Amino acid sequence: MKTGSDAITAAQIRGTLPAASLDARAITRLAKNPGCQRLAAITQIGSSPGKAMQHVFAENYREEQSRFALAKGRVFERVQCENGAARLLASLSAAGILGTNDVSVRDINAETEYLKAPVAKQKRAIALTDQILRQKATGDPAAPAVVLQAALAIPLSSGEVACVRPDVLVARPDEEMFRPGELKSYAYLHHLTDQKDVAQAAGQMGVYGMALERRLAYLDLTRPVPHEGALVLVKPGGLQSVAQLQNISRDISTAHRIIEVRPRTLAELVATIGTGATLDTKAAIMSLSPCYSGKCRSFCALHDICRAEAAQHGNPAILGDEAEALLAAAGTNLMRVAELIHGAAPTSANEELLQRRLQTLELEWRQAS
Amino acid sequence: MLPVVPVSKNLATKIFESAHALRRDLEAAERAEELPDYLDAAIQEARAAIDAVERRRSELRAERVPGFAASDSIERQTIQKRERLVEALALLDGPAAPSTVSRTVMVLFRMEISPSQFASMRKSDERAYMRGRRRRVMLTPALSAVDLAPRPRSITLSDWPLERRVIGQVSERADGLRTIIRIVGLMKKEENPAWIDVLRPLAQDYRYLDGTSAVDLDCVLEAARNDLAKIEFQDMEERREAAARAAKLPESRRLFGAMTAINTAGEIV
Numbered sequence: 001m002k003t004g005s006d007a008i009t010a011a012q013i014r015g016t017l018p019a020a021s022l023d024a025r026a027i028t029r030l031a032k033n034p035g036c037q038r039l040a041a042i043t044q045i046g047s048s049p050g051k052a053m054q055h056v057f058a059e060n061y062r063e064e065q066s067r068f069a070l071a072k073g074r075v076f077e078r079v080q081c082e083n084g085a086a087r088l089l090a091s092l093s094a095a096g097i098l099g100t101n102d103v104s105v106r107d108i109n110a111e112t113e114y115l116k117a118p119v120a121k122q123k124r125a126i127a128l129t130d131q132i133l134r135q136k137a138t139g140d141p142a143a144p145a146v147v148l149q150a151a152l153a154i155p156l157s158s159g160e161v162a163c164v165r166p167d168v169l170v171a172r173p174d175e176e177m178f179r180p181g182e183l184k185s186y187a188y189l190h191h192l193t194d195q196k197d198v199a200q201a202a203g204q205m206g207v208y209g210m211a212l213e214r215r216l217a218y219l220d221l222t223r224p225v226p227h228e229g230a231l232v233l234v235k236p237g238g239l240q241s242v243a244q245l246q247n248i249s250r251d252i253s254t255a256h257r258i259i260e261v262r263p264r265t266l267a268e269l270v271a272t273i274g275t276g277a278t279l280d281t282k283a284a285i286m287s288l289s290p291c292y293s294g295k296c297r298s299f300c301a302l303h304d305i306c307r308a309e310a311a312q313h314g315n316p317a318i319l320g321d322e323a324e325a326l327l328a329a330a331g332t333n334l335m336r337v338a339e340l341i342h343g344a345a346p347t348s349a350n351e352e353l354l355q356r357r358l359q360t361l362e363l364e365w366r367q368a369s
Numbered sequence: 370m371l372p373v374v375p376v377s378k379n380l381a382t383k384i385f386e387s388a389h390a391l392r393r394d395l396e397a398a399e400r401a402e403e404l405p406d407y408l409d410a411a412i413q414e415a416r417a418a419i420d421a422v423e424r425r426r427s428e429l430r431a432e433r434v435p436g437f438a439a440s441d442s443i444e445r446q447t448i449q450k451r452e453r454l455v456e457a458l459a460l461l462d463g464p465a466a467p468s469t470v471s472r473t474v475m476v477l478f479r480m481e482i483s484p485s486q487f488a489s490m491r492k493s494d495e496r497a498y499m500r501g502r503r504r505r506v507m508l509t510p511a512l513s514a515v516d517l518a519p520r521p522r523s524i525t526l527s528d529w530p531l532e533r534r535v536i537g538q539v540s541e542r543a544d545g546l547r548t549i550i551r552i553v554g555l556m557k558k559e560e561n562p563a564w565i566d567v568l569r570p571l572a573q574d575y576r577y578l579d580g581t582s583a584v585d586l587d588c589v590l591e592a593a594r595n596d597l598a599k600i601e602f603q604d605m606e607e608r609r610e611a612a613a614r615a616a617k618l619p620e621s622r623r624l625f626g627a628m629t630a631i632n633t634a635g636e637i638v
Binding site for chain 2: 079082083084085086087089090101103104105106110111113114115120123124127128142144237238240
């Protein structure tokens with residue numbers, strides 16, 4: 001969905017790179033490595049690392065999640081939403097997030113699915129969501145307790161509109177506004193629940209919270225969005241769910257920051273690749289500065305490209321976080337580290353400290369072996 | 370030797386002539402009295418005759434063309450599935466989740482109809498209706514109470530009252546509870562243990578049962594009735610209001626959902 005002349009600028013920078021929506025996953029991905037200009041640029045111009053990988057670097061590359069994971073997630077969500085979201089309501093009610101009588105549900109996806117054109121479908125979903133937000137903000141008792149697959153349009157300063165689709169928005173009748181929620185087919189294991197999974201879900205809920213706040217501001221509805229998201233996970237051993245509140249204040253702030261720096265990112269991007277240049281070539285993408293770390297593998301399709309580049313430049317990050325912390329502090333690359341280990345004269349105080357530390361480590365290693 | 374009359378040509382001429390005459394008369398008709406109610410019987414007769422022609426043609430083609438019988442049997446199987454689906458829905462007597470309908474067909478007829486097949490059967494009925502071949506009972510979508518548009522993955526019967534075919538904010542929950550009450554009633558009456566395959570997943574959705582516990586029908590029934598009592602009034606109010614709006618639509622839209630156009634703001638125009 002593009003409007004305004006600035007939107008053409010983003011599209012022009014994209015060139016022939018295939019478009020991808022600036023959705024919750026994309027914004028959460030940015031939050032995982034905010035220092036990476038390459039990731040930021042590709043995402044902010046409305047494409048994705050996966051599309052760039054396929055279009056520019058490796059035609060045969062396919063960005064896809066595990067089919068098993070996808071199927072598991074789809075089945076879990078479908079089962080939660082069947083029969084008026086009976087299972088979801090039961091878990092939200094058990095967690096005290098909703099009352100036992102708060103059972104009204106609107107499913108925006110179901111209400112717009114009859115429209116065949118994707119643009120019309122999205123516009124209708126946004127309009128229906130706005131109606132519900134107005135209902136809630138004015139304290140209308142007919143406002144639903146649960147909204148499935150709402151469509152929150154975030155107007156961007158460049159004139160574009162990003163559309164974020166939270167799995168669920170939840171509010172008791174006595175609450176002023178909905179809280180965002182996320183359905184994840186991760187196992188709920190009390191305090192042993194995987195913290196990475198929880199952080200990932202919280203990141204996405206943060207984006208939903210940011211989108212909700214921005215949409216409300218756009219609609220001139222001044223209602224505070226609760227900063228505790230409703231995280232719905234799988235109860236092990238079946239398809240029942242468990243809901244819990246998760247603080248997402250930090251994630252909402254991060255998401256706001258990412259959206260706020262977007263115009264600057266685009267301006268920096270134009271300055272880096274040159275006015276009129278497009279980001280659909282290998283040279284243009286490689287001219288952007290990456291911020292490679294071992295973690296990139298888990299979320300960025302370009303990690304192989306950046307890793308090869310890091311290896312070529314002797315970037316300590318390819319040896320892992322601990323090595324990077326030790327070596328990068330001295331501002332060295334791996335080639336210089338090798339020289340220092342072999343007795344080269346240090347050129348700075350930092351290098352001298354590093355050389356001493358490396359020699360101590362080598363001695364410890366020799367004694368241990 | 371008698372001259373061979375090309376029957377197909379003869380039939381085709383008659384059909385074309387009848388269609389032409391009908392269209393001519395229809396163009397001339399300006400008042401409601403010119404299309405009286407007793408035309409229904411004649412229209413039904415004409416449809417039956419057309420169906421008979423198609424059936425006979427299929428039979429003759431099956432004798433003549435090898436392999437045709439196989440595709441014909443697939444068609445018959447599809448027709449049978451559709452009829453079974455209609456019967457199952459009639460028994461449930463209200464909209465239900467696709468998986469519940471599918472399980473009901475399995476219990477009643479030992480026949481597997483995947484929920485993904487519902488849409489094609491429903492579309493087939495809609496196409497037949499639009500072509501003028503109206504079945505007594507058609508598979509139709511439920512209508513959204515918001516804008517009376519068809520709800521995806523929903524399936525209802527055309528002879529149900531509009532109130533029952535409309536889906537509001539609590540309707541799916543209420544319909545699920547009504548289905549539980551209906552199935553418990555059937556289980557008590559028929560003592561068919563296979564009904565548990567339909568009841569258990571449904572009751573699990575409402576946490577009346579867990580995956581392993583023994584089924585206490587009275588407990589499930591009471592819990593479902595209590596939960597339904599909490600939302601029944603709201604549900605009926607919402608459905609009545611939406612049904613009153615739907616009643617103003619032309620018959621085709623009442624059956625298959627309102628056609629909506631969206632403006633640039635996503636509003637219905």
